[in-house]
Amino acid sequence: xxxxxxxxxxxxxxxxxxxxxxxxxxxxxxxxxxxxxxxxxxxxxxxxxxxxxxxxxxxxxxxxxxxxxxxxxxxxxxxxxxxxxxxxxxxxxxxxxxxxxxxxxxxxxxxxxxxxxxxxxxxxxxxxxxxxxxxxxxxxxxxxxxxxxxxxxxxxxxxxxxxxxxxxxxxxxxxxxxxxxxxxxxxxxxxxxxxxxxxxxxxxxxxxxxxxxxxxxxxxxxxxxxxxxxxxxxxxxxxxxxxxxxxxxxxxxxxxxxxxxxxxxxxxxxxxxxx
Amino acid sequence: xxxxxxxxxxxxxxxxxxxxxxxxxxxxxxxxxxxxxxxxxxxxxxxxxxxxxxxxxxxxxxxxxxxxxxxxxxxxxxxxxxxxxxxxxxxxxxxxxxxxxxxxxxxxxxxxxxxxxxxxxxxxxxxxxxxxxxxxxxxxxxxxxxxxxxxxxxxxxxxxxxxxxxxxxxxxxxxxxxxxxxxxxxxxxxxxxxxxxxxxxxxxxxxxxxxxxxxxxxxxxxxxxxxxxxxxxxxxxxxxxxxxxxxxxxxxxx
Numbered sequence: 001x002x003x004x005x006x007x008x009x010x011x012x013x014x015x016x017x018x019x020x021x022x023x024x025x026x027x028x029x030x031x032x033x034x035x036x037x038x039x040x041x042x043x044x045x046x047x048x049x050x051x052x053x054x055x056x057x058x059x060x061x062x063x064x065x066x067x068x069x070x071x072x073x074x075x076x077x078x079x080x081x082x083x084x085x086x087x088x089x090x091x092x093x094x095x096x097x098x099x100x101x102x103x104x105x106x107x108x109x110x111x112x113x114x115x116x117x118x119x120x121x122x123x124x125x126x127x128x129x130x131x132x133x134x135x136x137x138x139x140x141x142x143x144x145x146x147x148x149x150x151x152x153x154x155x156x157x158x159x160x161x162x163x164x165x166x167x168x169x170x171x172x173x174x175x176x177x178x179x180x181x182x183x184x185x186x187x188x189x190x191x192x193x194x195x196x197x198x199x200x201x202x203x204x205x206x207x208x209x210x211x212x213x214x215x216x217x218x219x220x221x222x223x224x225x226x227x228x229x230x231x232x233x234x235x236x237x238x239x240x241x242x243x244x245x246x247x248x249x250x251x252x253x254x255x256x257x258x259x260x261x262x263x264x265x266x267x268x269x270x271x272x273x274x275x
Numbered sequence: 276x277x278x279x280x281x282x283x284x285x286x287x288x289x290x291x292x293x294x295x296x297x298x299x300x301x302x303x304x305x306x307x308x309x310x311x312x313x314x315x316x317x318x319x320x321x322x323x324x325x326x327x328x329x330x331x332x333x334x335x336x337x338x339x340x341x342x343x344x345x346x347x348x349x350x351x352x353x354x355x356x357x358x359x360x361x362x363x364x365x366x367x368x369x370x371x372x373x374x375x376x377x378x379x380x381x382x383x384x385x386x387x388x389x390x391x392x393x394x395x396x397x398x399x400x401x402x403x404x405x406x407x408x409x410x411x412x413x414x415x416x417x418x419x420x421x422x423x424x425x426x427x428x429x430x431x432x433x434x435x436x437x438x439x440x441x442x443x444x445x446x447x448x449x450x451x452x453x454x455x456x457x458x459x460x461x462x463x464x465x466x467x468x469x470x471x472x473x474x475x476x477x478x479x480x481x482x483x484x485x486x487x488x489x490x491x492x493x494x495x496x497x498x499x500x501x502x503x504x505x506x507x508x509x510x511x512x513x514x515x516x517x518x519x520x521x522x523x524x525x526x527x528x529x
Contacts, residue, residue, distance in 0.1 A: 154393060164345060218382065
């Protein structure tokens with residue numbers, strides 16, 4: 001049994017993959033608590049999709065894919081912040097228009113590239129293709145995002161449930177929201193390595209949503225979500241090693257199973273309090 | 276990016292200034308052609324409890340929001356202890372209407388009330404034992420001690436209103452802006468809230484309260500302002516014999 005568990009990690013690409021999955025899972029899950037509670041799930045999904053043209057342009061130009069993705073992600077975060085300030089179009093409508101356009105642009109550019117195989121990794125993730133140099137960047141982003149969330153915890157929490165009062169004491173709620181969008185953009189870029197553009201929002205939303213069913217304290221919710229994400233990453237890696245299935249999809253489906261389990265626990269608890 | 280958020284930077288008040296002085300205040304909501312407040316001028320002396328009455332949409336909340344710095348006036352000036360809005364966030368506490376808060380958010384009552392101390396802490400500083408002591412004392416005062424560790428959605432309407440008042444009180448501000456603290460509140464909560472407001476006067480604090488409850492207006496307030504469609508209609512002192520402060524200059528112009 002132990003051998004069965006340890007065997008995959010004799011390979012260095014599996015070790016790198018595991019480290020990346022754990023780092024990304026924790027960051028996504030902790031930030032995901034805010035994404036879920038502030039109803040930003042749609043924005044998270046949009047950010048992941050709009051990164052595509054950045055990736056493709058970087059690929060075509062032979063630049064760092066990571067760099068291209070970060071630039072595209074930050075530009076989108078700024079764009080969303082700018083659009084939602086104007087109030088001319090409803091925010092979700094504006095995001096819907098922008099993100100489909102950006103995604104379409106990405107696909108258009110992709111169709112000019114012969115090697116579709118490399119780019120399918122962008123769409124569906126390729127955690128076993130993470131290079132040690134990527135791992136450093138993923139680690140730096142994870143540390144930066146988690147440290148920011150830790151240091152600004154009381155401000156982010158307050159602006160989430162009562163932005164009006166926050167404004168009155170001099171906290172600018174829209175600037176903190178902007179900061180959150182930037183953190184989200186950075187996190188999404190690392191997440192794409194693990195589960196790909198299309199499944200990224202699952203890693204942001206599902207573990208946090210499952211944790212929200214189990215606790216009504218924010219710090220506990222973040223810890224639980226991180227545990228769910230790490231467990232799912234492990235299960236996904238084993239599944240892809242032994243059953244030869246796509247790792248990103250396996251990770252996401254494990255998260256979904258955890259959500260179903262949390263839902264069941266929640267239902268049983270509610271029934272018990274009612275009885 | 277420079278983001279000041281209070282901390283320990285107190286701004287001195289102007290000696291002898293009224294707690295609140297509005298001069299020709301006009302507020303128009305973005306996208307609206309009709310002003311929500313028209314050239315309202317009023318003054319609330321320090322240490323007074325003032326009521327703001329009027330029908331829904333008469334501009335009560337708008338006035339409080341403008342003073343709290345949530346809305347920018349189109350014209351006119353606001354002076355709080357002689358200083359402009361935002362000069363000293365410590366001195367102004369605001370109790371929003373209950374609908375402004377996301378009650379399903381996973382925080383406890385104690386944590387919500389603790390946010391009233393944030394203005395004294397500022398960035399990066401964590402609440403200390405002293406802050407928690409003050410929170411516990413206010414929770415006790417408002418009869419919320421037993422509910423301190425409940426998630427905020429598990430409270431009744433009256434208890435939620437008390438929690439918001441507790442947060443405003445724990446801020447230890449000099450001017451309290453309370454938007455409908457008695458709306459949809461049970462009798463027990465109403466009594467506790469009324470007692471807490473009464474206690475403010477003994478501490479020399481000033482309160483401006485938007486309210487629908489007209490029945491005990493004369494007993495509970497030193498000064499009453501009536502608003503109608505954004506215009507200050509009337510202002511009076513219910514009990515002229517009561518010591519209310521030094522100046523009372525009230526004017527309203529169309």
